[in-house]
Amino acid sequence: MSEKLWIFDTTLRDGEQVPGCQLNTQEKIIVAKALEELGVDIIEAGFPISSPGDFNSVMEISKAVSNPIICALSRAVEKDIEVAAASLRYAKKGRIHTGIGVSPYHIQYKLRTTPEDIIERAVKAVKYAKSFVEDVEFYAEDAGRAEHEFLAKIVEQAIKAGATVINIPDTTGYCLPEQYAAMVRFLKENVSNIDKAIISTHCHNDLGMATANTIAGVQHGARQVEVTINGIGERAGNTSMEEVVMAIKCHHDIPVHTNINTTKIYETSRLISKLMNMPVQPNKAIVGRNAFAHSSGIHQDGVLKHRENYEIIDPKEVGVHESSIVLTARSGRAALKHHLDALGVELAGEELKEVYESFLTLADSKRDIGPKDLLALVGKYIEDSSFIELVKVRYESNGLIKAEVELKVGDNFRKASSEGNGPVDAVLKAIEKIVKPQIVLEEFLIQAITAGSDDVCKVHMRLMQEEKPYYGFASDTDIVQASAQAFVDALNKIPVNKKVLL
Structure with missing residues (x-):
């Protein structure tokens, strides 16, 4: 039986940390409303202690949306937690997301303390957050490079202190899918109270593994995924929401479902790209402009005969009107005929063959072939169409x-x-x-x-x-x-x- 997979969107927190992509409060509200329409379950609206602007944004987003849980980030510091709680006072459903580094690197070089102190600070932070809100998420920062036994120990104590969600971040994007899956599986098998909390993934894309690691985590028991629209985020970015959602939709053997209205994926992607002035790479999966574009004659012929020959996703499922048959020197007659039909010009046999040969000559010298070019090629075959x-x-x-x-x-x-x-x-x-x-x-x-x-x-x-x-x-x-x-x-x-x- 399919289980619910909670979609935790951190576009407005981790995603907004991309240099030059900062949004003002009004822009963040626009994004939050779009995320609500998209169907995300949790919106991480900001890091309130970091600035007055972030505090105000979390507060105003809490007023503006009704359905998603509004989450505020904090460190395992009392003042952080107090400010996060204050920013959530208007939230219909509020969550505090607090945590601390757990890898040997963070313990020794960043926090300069001991594993025992890390556990003590984690427990204290969760308990303090719990005094403000019922829903508390604990993040074990840099879990991807942590020792599994220590990770299991601190997770067990965080749940005992009241954490309802346990976030297992691959903060540096270090893990391979089998490594991340093994970590989640280890927690499921070795944390005695793991059934009292939801395991969450939070993967970065430094090695291009974010989506693969996230799916691996879900396959081994994670039931929340932390993602961003277009995969934006620190350094090489976070896990892409659209990739995870559509991978799950395509693979029916992954026993989970989401509440995402996939037909709104493309418009939400474009909204984020526009507001953050961050173009989407053309070959980006799902939302790139070439994601459903075909220029090879073999592919074009296959798609025109039966879309699923070369597409595993119907473009309409993600809000794209149709596949794009791009005319290039590699295009075949089927693609040319498709475009001529759209222009109201029906050719076949020798006429189509003659126009196709002229088309290839033009395509070798011109990168973009448009409607005016085609109409010029078929001029002598066109009757007066000005009915x-x-x-x-x-x-x-x-x-x-x-x-x-x-x-x-x-x-x-x-x-x-x-x-x-x-x-x-x-x-x-x-x-x-x-x-x-x-x-x-x-x-x-x-x-x-x-x-x-x-x-x-x-x-x-x-x-x-x-x-x-x-x-x-x-x-x-x-x-x-x-x-x-x-x-x-x-x-x-x-x-x-x-x-x-x-």
């Missing part, structure tokens, strides 16, 4: 935003008006009143392509009709005009009898 023409667009704002459009549909001229949230919205709604295909506007991008007060903007739209995408493009100095032209351009590419759409 729907934009004649006039007019809009005004007198409290309410109203728009009127005139279209030439075949040989007929038709007009419609509509209201909207803005001029673009009103214009598109008016067009839809005239031309009524069952479509969904799925993507709408505006890009400036010249500089100055008379900027020319480029509009890109993607419409979905019967689960197939159709693209529209236009450029103009007027954003509203360009948007209307792009919408009509996409409508004209739907390869069915246009009169059926009216």
Whole structure:
């Protein structure tokens, strides 16, 4: 039977320790709300003793979210614990996360004390935290390099003192998966009261093992994972939340489940990247821009025939609209035909062969092949597709935003008006009143392509009709005009009898 795996997100604490990625309180609240919508169970909101800003952020996040447990970090120091408790006073569910170093390195060189003193300080800290909140997590810092027997001894005493969660950090990212698994297994087998607490993983990525170590820990009994969005964090980063969640979702033999709404993973990833000004590497698993992109002709043909030939995750599961078939000199005819179909150009046989040969010549000399390049290649095969023409667009704002459009549909001229949230919205709604295909506007991008007060903007739209995408493009100095032209351009590419759409 599947057990619950608690998702402890430390993006706002360990993740924010990345140089140059500090957030202000309002930005942290935005992130916390996004994490709540994503479905994380615990948000580590900060290290309150570290600064007034961190204290205030933990307090304001506690007010702003309702469902997740709000966790505040502290050292095994009374003042730290007091400040952490004060920062949590508005939390619906609060947790204090306190602990101390347990490896020979930390005991001898960082804390300069004895193992016996470490245990005494750990017990005292847990008991003191317990006097403020019921939920206390104890972290055994640098457990990855600790002696197993000593680790078991301090964990047993921390649980006896009242710890409800035991965090076993691989603080330096030293462990191999089998080593981390063995450590968790040792605790499960040698700590007499281990059943009274949840074992938590907290792995760093210094050797690129963070996700593998975390999964290994879960497979051997850990039931909480400490993660960050995009795997951000100190040095080489922390365990990536999206990697762990999707690995578990893909591997049904791992007997755990999470409350994560995976369809919100991609948008949350982009939010963190934008707010922290930290780009996601293109080949990052799950959320990188190339995670579902295919450029090899063999792969493209396989994906177009059956997605699972080369994808173990449906992009929609993580909030990505569709796989990306990227046109390069390595692309095959199947990929080229896929893109031409999206442009409303249907070629086969000798015509497709001839265009494909021209395409390969172009692709060898040009890195990015776009819609305009393809349309130029197939120009002589395209019939006049302007069944729907934009004649006039007019809009005004007198409290309410109203728009009127005139279209030439075949040989007929038709007009419609509509209201909207803005001029673009009103214009598109008016067009839809005239031309009524069952479509969904799925993507709408505006890009400036010249500089100055008379900027020319480029509009890109993607419409979905019967689960197939159709693209529209236009450029103009007027954003509203360009948007209307792009919408009509996409409508004209739907390869069915246009009169059926009216």
